[in-house]
Amino acid sequence: MKNKKSNLDERQEQxxxxxxxxxxxLAFWGLLIAMxxxxxxxxxxxxxxxxxxxxxxVFMILTLYxxxxxxxxxxxxxxxxxxxxxxxxxxxxxxxxxxxxxxxSMVREYPDAIVRSIATGVFMGVFTFILCLICMxxxxxxxxxxxxxxxxxxxxxxxxxx
Amino acid sequence: MKNLxxxxxxxxxxxxxxxxxxxxxxxxxTINAIEKGDYNPTINLCISICKVLNKSLDExxxxxxx
Numbered sequence: 001m002k003n004k005k006s007n008l009d010e011r012q013e014q015x016x017x018x019x020x021x022x023x024x025x026l027a028f029w030g031l032l033i034a035m036x037x038x039x040x041x042x043x044x045x046x047x048x049x050x051x052x053x054x055x056x057x058v059f060m061i062l063t064l065y066x067x068x069x070x071x072x073x074x075x076x077x078x079x080x081x082x083x084x085x086x087x088x089x090x091x092x093x094x095x096x097x098x099x100x101x102x103x104x105s106m107v108r109e110y111p112d113a114i115v116r117s118i119a120t121g122v123f124m125g126v127f128t129f130i131l132c133l134i135c136m137x138x139x140x141x142x143x144x145x146x147x148x149x150x151x152x153x154x155x156x157x158x159x160x161x162x
Numbered sequence: 163m164k165n166l167x168x169x170x171x172x173x174x175x176x177x178x179x180x181x182x183x184x185x186x187x188x189x190x191x192t193i194n195a196i197e198k199g200d201y202n203p204t205i206n207l208c209i210s211i212c213k214v215l216n217k218s219l220d221e222x223x224x225x226x227x228x
Contacts, residue, residue: 074191154194158179161169 024062031059036101043109071139074146082143087136094132099125163199167222171215186210 008016035055042048076082080090103121110117172182179197183190186207195201196211203211212219 150191154179154190157194 024066028059028062028066031055031062035059036097039101040105040108043105045109067139071142071146074143074150076140076143082140084137084140087133087140091129091132091136095125095129098128163225165197165199165222167217168193168211168215169197171217171222175215177215182211182214185214 006013035052038048038052038055042051070076080086099121101121102124103117106117106120107114172179177185179193180190183193186193187210188207192201192203196203208219208223212222215222
């Protein structure tokens with residue numbers, strides 16, 4: 001039966017949070033790899049894409065939950081700064097990943113059309129880069145704006161108390 | 163429950179929240195949340211705060227039962 005009071009003590013609670021944290025990232029990367037593999041296997045086949053919908057929906061819900069939660073609590077990242085340099089590097093990596101994935105997928109599907117496959121891959125890579133950069137710039141901008149607002153509110157609070 | 167003792171000790175040394183935060187290596191929001199009683203710091207953070215403010219754990223974090 002469910003207890004209102006937690007069965008866990010402080011240490012166990014920390015351990016559980018760590019396990020849940022690892023589980024969350026395992027699900028994130030597992031879903032991403034599963035979708036990448038399916039993309040390479042099925043390519044642009046409609047049935048293949050339909051088979052991927054479940055993973056895609058779960059992945060998007062997970063991603064949006066993390067992104068919105070972090071923005072709401074004004075948290076960016078443990079190590080990376082919310083600046084354009086980070087956004088550009090991250091977007092390049094995403095674009096490269098998407099481009100290579102598309103080239104491999106297209107070459108598998110159309111082995112005779114190498115140039116067309118590379119062109120599609122480059123287009124998808126550039127498109128992903130631009131889209132990723134726009135999203136990251138918007139969210140980083142919101143993070144910086146919220147942080148500034150928070151700092152101003154704390155300044156005002158400290159001034160009032162003095 | 164608000165932690166007015168930290169605020170008083172901080173004011174005694176003429177330190178702002180931002181300055182204390184920088185000295186103990188946390189964000190200013192975290193110091194604010196501790197003072198407002200919205201966040202329970204770990205023992206390591208408590209010790210760091212005590213060291214910077216030259217106070218003991220008892221002086222800053224002990225609360226008498228009412």
